[in-house]
Amino acid sequence: MSEELLELEAMAGAIVRALSAGERRSMLRKMAQRLALSQRQRIAAQRAPDGSAFEPRTQKTPAxxxxxxxxxxxxxxxxxxxxxxxxxxxxxxxxxxxxxxxxxxxxxxxxxxxxxxxxxxxxxxxxxxxxxxxxxxxxxRAMFRRLSSGRYLRSGVDDRGFWVGFSGKASEIAGIHQHGLRDKPSLRARAISYPKRELIGATEADREMLINLLYQQLVEAALVLDV
Structure with missing residues (x-):
């Protein structure tokens, strides 16, 4: 990460601590939504966080x-x-x-x-x-179309931070692909090993996007607070 981003993070931390709980939650909610959108777009492009392409779906025996x-x-x-x-x-x-x-x-x-x-x-x-x-x-069609939709790929915030990911049954399914584990494709089928396809993961571009968004929010807050 560049020295400019490190310096910006240090400056942001001081101002974040001066914000009210409501202001922090509002800012973190916007950041979570933007990161969730970035994750969906990357999954739709069939790309891992490091930029590599997902391993293609295994071709089944023709019907x-x-x-x-x-x-x-x-x-x-x-x-x-x-x-x-x-x-x-x-x-x-x-x-x-x-x-x-x-x-x-x-x-x-x-x-x-x-x-x-x-x-x-x-x-x-x-x-x-x-x-x-x-x-x-x-x-x-592209893999993980439903799994990466807003119904399953969610975000949330609290007073201290935010999260982006899956929950419930969707989390179990996503975890199998995220880590390349074994599972049964159907109830009566034999367990198979799935290729590792990282669905969740922040890229350097995500990090810069979040820092820029944080900076914009903090500038607005600083003007209000007269920092």
């Missing part, structure tokens, strides 16, 4: 298109419901993905959770997987 529709009973929140799928395909995790006729959209189901296979009704017989493939592409 095998089905030869026709399927009908089966599957557990649901209200008990067991009948599922009629058209244009479905399988992947290496024993997942079936296709158009759920009764739900009216693309859905995925665990093969091992099927309660009972049923004959396909006559009106739904025929048709392959072309419709599904035209609607595919979800896995080609």
């Amino acid at each position: 095998i298109p089905s030869r026709g529709p399927a009908c089966f009973l599957y557990p649901s929140s209200s008990g067991v419901r009948r599922v009629i799928m058209r244009g479905f395909s399988w992947d290496s995790d024993r997942m079936m993905t296709g158009f759920d006729v009764e739900a009216g959209g693309i859905r995925s189901f665990h093969f091992d959770k099927v309660v009972k296979w049923l004959p396909v009704p006559e009106e739904y017989r025929g048709g392959g997987g072309s419709t599904l493939r035209r609607k595919g592409g979800l896995r080609r």
Whole structure:
């Protein structure tokens, strides 16, 4: 870090101590929000704090298109419901993905959770997987899109400082990727090792941004306090 930033931090500390609790919280809240935004933008760019690119997502075995529709009973929140799928395909995790006729959209189901296979009704017989493939592409999107959203990547303040990070279940998931740990991708799957992808971490640019923001806030406060 440059000598200018060190000197600025020392000057800022003296003025921060002169602020009221409310003024400190207001300033720290703004800094936390700016840092959280910077973290989201970096994650969206698929970059680690040191500027290196995230290791790409592991390419799964290509899905095998089905030869026709399927009908089966599957557990649901209200008990067991009948599922009629058209244009479905399988992947290496024993997942079936296709158009759920009764739900009216693309859905995925665990093969091992099927309660009972049923004959396909006559009106739904025929048709392959072309419709599904035209609607595919979800896995080609950037990683951690939902995890880095404001719903999961949060910030907070108190009288002494601020924090930016994850909490609850999101914290557990983020920690696996942050440190490159092992976990099961699904309940019935085998545990695998995930590459280390640092989601949280302040860069030198973040540090300078926060110091500049702190300086601007303190200049305003100094004018009010006549420091």
